[in-house]
Structure formats: structure tokens, C-alpha cells
Amino acid sequence: MQKYDVAIFGAGIVGAFIFDTLTLKGLKCVLIDKGEDVCLGASKANSGIIHAGYDCARDTLKAKFNVLGNKMYPEIAKRLGEPIGECGSLVVGDKDSLLILTELLNRGMYNGVKNLEILDRSGLEKLEKNLNKNIAYGLYAKDAKIISPYHFTIALVEESLLNGGEIKLNYNVNSIQRQNDGYLISDGKENFMANYIVNACAEGVNEIGSLVGEPAIPLTYTKGEYVLLDKDEFGLACRPIFPTPTKNSKGILACPTVNGNTFFGPTAEDIKEYETSVTLSGINKIKTSILKMIDNVNFKRIIKLYAGVRVKTGDDFYINFNENKNYFVIAGICSPGLSAAPAIAEYVANSLIEKGLQVKAIKFTPRRPYTNILKLSNQELSNLIKKDKNYGDIVCNCEKVTKGEILEVLNRTPFKLTTDGIKRRLRVTMGRCQGSFCYPRLIKIMADYYNCDEKEICFRGKESLIVCDIKEGGIYAE
Amino acid sequence: MQNNYDIVVIGGGSAGLASAIKASKYGLKVAIIERDNKLGGILNQCIHNGFGLSYFKQELTGPEYANKFIQMLDGTNIDVYLNTTVLEIKKHFEILTISPKGLEKIVCKGIVLATGCRERPSGAINLCGSRPAGIISAGSAQKIVNLQGKMIGKDIVIVGSGDIGLIMARRLRFEGANVIGVYEIMPYPSGLKRNIVQCLDDYNIPLHLSKTVVEVVGKDRVKGVFVAPVKNDFSFDLDKREFIKCDTIVLSIGLTPSNELANQLGLKQNPLTNGCVVDEYLQTSTSGIFSCGNGLHVHDIVDNVTRESERAGENCAKYVLGQLNTTTPHSVYFGDGLRYVNPSVFYEGDEILTINFRSSKIYKNADIIVKSKDKEIRKINKKIILPAEMESVIISKKDIVGDLIVTIKEHKDE
Ligand SMILES: Cc1cc2nc3c(=O)[nH]c(=O)nc-3n(C[C@H](O)[C@H](O)[C@H](O)COP(=O)(O)OP(=O)(O)OC[C@H]3O[C@@H](n4cnc5c(N)ncnc54)[C@H](O)[C@@H]3O)c2cc1C
Numbered sequence A: 001m002q003k004y005d006v007a008i009f010g011a012g013i014v015g016a017f018i019f020d021t022l023t024l025k026g027l028k029c030v031l032i033d034k035g036e037d038v039c040l041g042a043s044k045a046n047s048g049i050i051h052a053g054y055d056c057a058r059d060t061l062k063a064k065f066n067v068l069g070n071k072m073y074p075e076i077a078k079r080l081g082e083p084i085g086e087c088g089s090l091v092v093g094d095k096d097s098l099l100i101l102t103e104l105l106n107r108g109m110y111n112g113v114k115n116l117e118i119l120d121r122s123g124l125e126k127l128e129k130n131l132n133k134n135i136a137y138g139l140y141a142k143d144a145k146i147i148s149p150y151h152f153t154i155a156l157v158e159e160s161l162l163n164g165g166e167i168k169l170n171y172n173v174n175s176i177q178r179q180n181d182g183y184l185i186s187d188g189k190e191n192f193m194a195n196y197i198v199n200a201c202a203e204g205v206n207e208i209g210s211l212v213g214e215p216a217i218p219l220t221y222t223k224g225e226y227v228l229l230d231k232d233e234f235g236l237a238c239r240p241i242f243p244t245p246t247k248n249s250k251g252i253l254a255c256p257t258v259n260g261n262t263f264f265g266p267t268a269e270d271i272k273e274y275e276t277s278v279t280l281s282g283i284n285k286i287k288t289s290i291l292k293m294i295d296n297v298n299f300k301r302i303i304k305l306y307a308g309v310r311v312k313t314g315d316d317f318y319i320n321f322n323e324n325k326n327y328f329v330i331a332g333i334c335s336p337g338l339s340a341a342p343a344i345a346e347y348v349a350n351s352l353i354e355k356g357l358q359v360k361a362i363k364f365t366p367r368r369p370y371t372n373i374l375k376l377s378n379q380e381l382s383n384l385i386k387k388d389k390n391y392g393d394i395v396c397n398c399e400k401v402t403k404g405e406i407l408e409v410l411n412r413t414p415f416k417l418t419t420d421g422i423k424r425r426l427r428v429t430m431g432r433c434q435g436s437f438c439y440p441r442l443i444k445i446m447a448d449y450y451n452c453d454e455k456e457i458c459f460r461g462k463e464s465l466i467v468c469d470i471k472e473g474g475i476y477a478e
Numbered sequence B: 001m002q003n004n005y006d007i008v009v010i011g012g013g014s015a016g017l018a019s020a021i022k023a024s025k026y027g028l029k030v031a032i033i034e035r036d037n038k039l040g041g042i043l044n045q046c047i048h049n050g051f052g053l054s055y056f057k058q059e060l061t062g063p064e065y066a067n068k069f070i071q072m073l074d075g076t077n078i079d080v081y082l083n084t085t086v087l088e089i090k091k092h093f094e095i096l097t098i099s100p101k102g103l104e105k106i107v108c109k110g111i112v113l114a115t116g117c118r119e120r121p122s123g124a125i126n127l128c129g130s131r132p133a134g135i136i137s138a139g140s141a142q143k144i145v146n147l148q149g150k151m152i153g154k155d156i157v158i159v160g161s162g163d164i165g166l167i168m169a170r171r172l173r174f175e176g177a178n179v180i181g182v183y184e185i186m187p188y189p190s191g192l193k194r195n196i197v198q199c200l201d202d203y204n205i206p207l208h209l210s211k212t213v214v215e216v217v218g219k220d221r222v223k224g225v226f227v228a229p230v231k232n233d234f235s236f237d238l239d240k241r242e243f244i245k246c247d248t249i250v251l252s253i254g255l256t257p258s259n260e261l262a263n264q265l266g267l268k269q270n271p272l273t274n275g276c277v278v279d280e281y282l283q284t285s286t287s288g289i290f291s292c293g294n295g296l297h298v299h300d301i302v303d304n305v306t307r308e309s310e311r312a313g314e315n316c317a318k319y320v321l322g323q324l325n326t327t328t329p330h331s332v333y334f335g336d337g338l339r340y341v342n343p344s345v346f347y348e349g350d351e352i353l354t355i356n357f358r359s360s361k362i363y364k365n366a367d368i369i370v371k372s373k374d375k376e377i378r379k380i381n382k383k384i385i386l387p388a389e390m391e392s393v394i395i396s397k398k399d400i401v402g403d404l405i406v407t408i409k410e411h412k413d414e
């Protein structure tokens, strides 16, 4: 039976960082998720900001790991070939906001954040062109950055897979048994062994915890809704711009993405069950808040609505290593979980190594970023098309994605992708027409590649069928 | 093929074809660049009939209509580039294209932009709820059913009453789907009257006006929608919302010109059409670049696209030959009752001037009035004017003494 040093449950940004960190230290790891792809939870729908760390309460795990993680990101981004926007961030407020901003600055300094500065209106105007006239002051955190959170997660997993890591998707674990020589893990179909278990399942944390015999961790959910604007609106905010924070949330911000869009959000709505629908009231809240902060906004340019859920347990992250059980649980990783993830992973790795896991040097295979024809010079692109004409065949007109790029990603991903999976990797169907031109062709290309019928291509999971045969009269024909 | 032309037409749909054919009649060297693997544009997926009634005086399907023009190419020396996308246009007309053959630079003296339109996405109408499989734009649905031979679902709700949605309602019914209804937020349909009659009424598909989808339900695949009446201030009457079980939502919520290249070039845009600002020759704010068809403003009848685009091709040829008269410009404004007007500028002369526009609401028994310096030049009485149908007035420039203003005035007494 296959045996691993560590089995990591949950392929969000936290699980992916742990997987990658441990794999690169020469440990034999497997990443397990119940979904059909990696990054299907909060890590795919958040603000994508690597916070500086001024917002976290003093002496918390949040503060510690956020500040550490922030420093780690640029180098990791470089290694993975992932874009990172070192744009800084702003918290802005009216003439009465100076006190709150100063408190944030002080908290930031206490947390170890460098490069914080309070700006007045004229200082702000040098950075941003569309601030509402009521905005008088701002806290400028130069160390904040932006990334594509889902792309980053995907890249981390790819890097580990290239360096000896293994992955199991669609794996619904139903038993975890402690035996003399480690844990026996099973979904009733496929069994394997692991010495250590790392549980990074966010909303599913108790599903794994209960199988290991741990008491349930109480979870609460706060939904965050977003609106995404057409690329034409890029520049509305040149960096994340937050309002002055309230007790519950950092507020609804205006923010650029590394791909050249602008978004507004998130709301902070407490919900009973984990679900990601978007509501009319949420959208209206976003519109009202943004107009107080930003001018020249054109809501007609919204191309997409979406939402993510923050999973919390108490006020801080909950990170616990049960050394008797060889069981690590990382729970309640709400914001700033993305920022903190690399530092959490380093902490998990160090704890396991202290406990006795052996670090081994590996022959590092770097991850090659996906080809992006827009990043090539004309000469490079010409040469590429000469080698493979598919790189001259544009499928997605809005984002200019070629058939060559699509085939490349299908080819290098070791599991069957959905249209949503391809979208997150390449931006195909993610532009201003949201796939109304290229979606049919994308389905065809994927079906041809997987040598299956178009009706077997899914949007997300197995139940999310897209097309069916004509004569059957419908996908759900009785 | 060479890479030096007098005129390059970007887009090989009905607009591109008509303008290229007209331009080549002036003895100029013309090329059409089309990103698809065949000419014809959106017409290729419009396998229904109703095309060509005015231009050819016969009822054709979309592909048949396109073919008439594709055949006309035979008698010309127009070069056609297929599978070729224009990536960029540099000032003074160097065009960078990409195709499976590689990158290519093409130099020319005049350009006709005939890039067509695209569909607005769900975000544009703030479609709330979940985001499962089974939400599809009408154009995608049309492509999947008509060109790829697949079906998109069984119990179908159509959001928006655009023409493609209406045509698809009928098409999906033909293929055995249960088309539950068409929901339109406005108090009037946005598609053509004839499509309401021939696609909905004839098949007992209900059209619900002032009613829209306020929430999508379903995790993996659509399970249903909540619809609610729309109040006069466009807020939703959520107390009266009702659930409708369905597995598919087809969006037919409007088209907007594909203006990426125009924007890249910094051509002046008209926020009311989302296309370029043009003069009477269909020339944009950069001399030598012309715009026509759905890439200029969204048309409902292809015959009008053809006529407009013939003018663009002709004028682009005249520009290249130095024959375009652009002295003494005047503006065209619009007043009450219009949503927009094209062109924005015309020049003194003695030819005729075609003015296109759309009304801002339904008018019954109303006058279209064209005035120049308070002098009424033209008054046309219409039994009905619909926002869904583009109107045009043709006037003789000889009668004009200055700027023009177009208005619609309803006969109050009736
Ligand atoms: C609206 C919003 C905005 C945010 N903005 C920011 C920000 O700007 N900056 C920042 O630093 N942080 C931000 N965060 C926080 C950040 O997104 C999260 O902290 C982070 O994504 C959590 O990652 P994760 O890996 O713990 O969880 P997830 O990404 O949710 O991953 C959990 C994974 O576990 C899997 N899983 C669940 N149950 C099981 C099971 N039984 N078996 C196997 N697999 C299972 C799921 O399928 C999923 O893939 C934001 C969060 C939200 C919701």
C-alpha cells in the first residue's frame, strides 16, 4: 500500500502551501480534496490582497503569520512565475478619521509592519485619481501586495507535483484509522497510509476531525460578495483602497487585480450555512459604500458577481498540533489567511521536523509558468507559432487565449479539468463577454482533447453538466 | 498574398463583406481580415429565415444571405484572410494580425472596422443568486444548438426579450424543450415585433413584461429561478416574487458593439451606442478609419447593415482617392424621444444624408421631425415607433442651413 509521510486534507491556499513547503523539504506528501479540482473554497473568491498586517489585533497568530507571510510572498511568486503587484494599500477616511488611522498605524508598528505612513489629501492625490471629495486622510501601507489567489494555489500544487508530491481529488474520505505504523486512510475505494495528518479543510474541518476522534471545532460563516468590472475600468483604484474599518470587517474596498480588472467588495454577511450566492441587498450595499469613497464609478461596467465565505472560529486562527496523535489542525483561517498561509506552512513544517520528520535534499524542478501569448515579444510569439500553429489560433477573443495555451494546460494537468478549472488557469471565458463567444468552442476543444462527447464536459463537479444530446430532449429528461 | 493594401476591412460578417465589395469597385486593392474560419459572421449561426426581404426582395436564411455576398467576392480581387485576428492597429495604419500561420504586419491607407457586436454578460444585469451550470447566453445557445448539434437543457427560462432570445425560444421549442417563458424587465419588448409574433405567439410561449429574474437557485445545475414584478422606479416587488422550476436560463439581455480596436486606437466613443462617434461618411474621429454594422451600433435588420456598410466602403475608397469632401461640418443633435442618433456630423453639399436613430420608448401616432436652425426640413408621421427597431430618415442636404436636430412628437389628441 502507498505510504506517505504526511497526508494533507484540503487543497485551498493553506493546504497547498503546506503541501509545497513539505514536498520541497523532501517529505513524501499527498494532498487530498473532496472537490474535482484544487482551490474550490474561500481561496478562489477573496480579495487577493497580501495585507501588510496593521489590521490584525496585537499578539495574535493573525498578526504574527500575516507579517511573516507578507515578507515571504515576493520570492515565492518569483519562483513560481506568478505575477505579484507590489502596489501597497490605502485605508482612507474623512476629516474625522485621523484618530482611527493613527490607531491602525500604531497597531501596525506594534505588529512589526514597516513602511506605514499617514497621508493627507494632497499626498493621496499623488497616488489615486478617483477619491471622493470627502476623503481627507489615508494610511498608506507600502508593503501590501496583490496576487491572483486561485492561480497561486494552482501554481503551488503544480510545483509540488513536479517535485514528488501526489494528489487525490474527488476523494471523499470516510475512515481514518490509527494503526501501529501510521494512519490508514480510506474512502471505501482506495486506501493509503500516512504518518501524519494535516487538516486544512476550512469549512470541512470537522469532517476530518471527527474521523480522527477530535471534538468538533465551532465554526461561523461570514459571506463576502463582490462585483467585478470590465477591464476598461482599470485604474479606478491603483491599489486596494479600504474605508476605515469597523469592528467586524475591513469594509468594502475598491481594488485592482493582477490581471487588469477592478473589483468592489466584499460585504460581510453572517450566514448559517456555507453557501456563496449573491444577493440584491449585498450588491446594493457595495454600490452605496463604494460611492462614498470613489468617484467616476460606472456600475454598468459590471461583468460578474461572485462571493466567498470566511470560515471563523473565534477571533484568531486556530492552529493546533496534537503530538500524541500526529495530527495537525489549521482552522478558522479567515482573513488574512491568504497573506498568512506561507508562514503558517513554514510553522507546520518546522513543528513536524522537530517532532522527527526527516528533511531530505531534493533535486528541485522549477515550475514553468503557463504560456501567455500576451507576455511574449512578437519574435518569441512568431517562433512559438512556427513550432505549434495552435498558439496562433485565438479561442477567447476578450482575453486573447489561444488553442495552444488551452491544450498546454489540459496536457500538463494530471487530472480532468472542468471549464471552470480552465477558466481559472487561463482566463478563457473570464473576459468582458464571459464566454458568450468562446464557450461552445472551448467545450468542443476539451471534448476532443479528452476524447469524449461534449456532454461529458462539466462546468464544475460531475453534476454540473453543460450540454446534452438533442434527441434525448434534455439533460434531465425523465 | 501581399501585405500592402489600399483598404483593409476588419471583420468578414455582413458589414465587412458589403463594405469590401463596394470599396473594390473603385479599383482599389482591398483585403478582409476575419478571425473565424469562414466569412459571414453572426449570420452563419442564424439558420432561421427572415433575412434579405428589403435588400434582395426575397426571404433568405442567415447563411444564404451571407453566401450571396461571398459569391460576389468571386468577381473581385479582394484578398480574404481567414482564422486571422487583428491584435493591434498602429497609427498610420499598420495592422498586426495573428493566425495559425504566424504574426503578420499589414499596411494600408484606409480601414473599415466591421467587427460586429458581443452579448452583455449576466453581471451587466446584476443577476443574483447562485452560479451553477445551465446559465448561457442566447448567442452561445444558438451556436451550440445550430452549429454543434447539441442541446442545452429541458425546462428553459429566457431572460430578456432580445431578438436572439426570441429566435432561440422557438428553436429550443422545436428541439423538444419546455420553454417556460420570456421575462423582460422593461414594459416593452426589446426584440422585433415580427419575432414576438412568429417566435413566441405562434408557439404559445408567454412573454412577461415588467418582470425579471431576481435570483438563480441551484448548486451544480440550475434548479429554478425567482421572478418578480418590476416597479416603475425599476426596483423589484419582492413580496410578489414566485419560484419557477427550470434547469436552464438563457440570457438575451442586449448586445453591445465590439469596440476593443477602436478603444485601443483612442477613437472617440459614443456612450449611448457604445460604438464610435462617426460623421455622415461613417468616418470615425481618426481620418481614414470608418466604422459600420453592429460594431458601430447594434442593428436589428441585416439589410440595413448591408446598406450602411456599403456606404462605409464607398466612403473609405473616396478617402483613399482623396475625394471625400469634409469642408464646412455641421452637427446632428437629438432632442425629445430619441435614445441616440447617427451620424453626429455632416458636411455641406447637395447629396442625400441618412440619419439613423432609436426611440427611447414606444410612440403611437407620432411625428419624426428634423429641424435645421428652427426650420422644419422633414416631418414623417409614423403609426408606431419602437425602441427595438432602428429608424432612419433620408434628407437632401440642399435643404439644410446648419446644425440639425431630430425629435419625436406624439399626437396628443389621439
Ligand atoms: C470574502 C473574502 C475575502 C478575503 N480576502 C482576503 C485577503 O484579501 N487577504 C487575505 O490574506 N485573506 C483574505 N481572505 C481569507 C482567505 O481567503 C482565506 O483565509 C483562505 O482562502 C483560506 O484558505 P483555506 O485553504 O483555509 O480554505 P479553502 O480555500 O476554503 O480550502 C479548503 C479546502 O478544503 C476542502 N475540503 C473541505 N472539506 C473536505 C473534506 N472533508 N475532505 C477533503 N477536502 C475537504 C475544500 O474542498 C477546499 O478545497 C478572504 C476571505 C474571504 C471569504
Ligand SMILES: Cc1cc2nc3c(=O)[nH]c(=O)nc-3n(C[C@H](O)[C@H](O)[C@H](O)COP(=O)(O)OP(=O)(O)OC[C@H]3O[C@@H](n4cnc5c(N)ncnc54)[C@H](O)[C@@H]3O)c2cc1C
Pocket (backbone or CB within 6 Å): B010, B011, B012, B013, B014, B015, B016, B033, B034, B035, B036, B040, B041, B042, B043, B046, B048, B049, B050, B051, B052, B084, B085, B086, B087, B114, B115, B116, B117, B139, B142, B163, B164, B167, B258, B261, B292, B293, B294, B295, B299, B300, B301, B302, B303, B305
Ligand atoms: C443572433 C442574431 C440574430 C439576428 N436575426 C436577424 C434576422 O432574423 N433578420 C435580420 O434581418 N437580421 C437579423 N440580425 C441582424 C443582422 O444579421 C446582424 O446585425 C448583422 O449580420 C451584423 O453584421 P456585422 O457584420 O456587423 O457583424 P458580425 O456578423 O458579427 O461580423 C463581425 C465579424 O468581425 C469579426 N471580427 C471581430 N473582431 C475581429 C478582429 N479583431 N479581427 C478579425 N475579425 C474580427 C467577427 O469574427 C465577425 O465575423 C440578427 C443578429 C443577431 C446577432
